[in-house]
Amino acid sequence: MRIYLQLPPLEGKPPRFYHLFLHADLIAGWTLVKEWGFQGSGGRLKREHYPDYDTAETALMQSRDTQLKRGYRVVFMEGQRQ
Template sequence: MRLYLQTMPASAEPPRYVQIVLEQDLLGGWTLYRESGTQGGRATLKRDQYLERDEAIAAFEKVRDAQLKRGYRVVFAQGVDGPYGRR
């Protein structure tokens, strides 16, 4: 699953973005990647690993919901049920 969220651009500042990716690894575990930064600028990448799929999806949804509450809007979604994933 992959979500790309972005803020509305301010006057002179580039928009901020958050990309959330959930992937299954070769050993059956799950990795949640969270990349955030300024469009065209520096970015930060965080990675969390989970053994169970349900736990990983819950973490994905928690990060997604937190960003939506902060005013980010979904620009791109891939492999997600519904417009913004399960709710």
């Protein structure tokens, strides 16, 4: 699952983005990857490991909701629950 969020640009600065995605890891768990920064530049990256898909998906949705409260808007979302 992948969700890409964006804030509108302010005062000549590029828009900010927040990218969330899940992928299976090699130790039978799931990793939630969070990347954020200004569009067109290198962002910051954080990885969080979860033992199963349901827990990882819940964490992804909570992160999405947090960013929506901060004013981000979903630009696209792909994937679905397995």
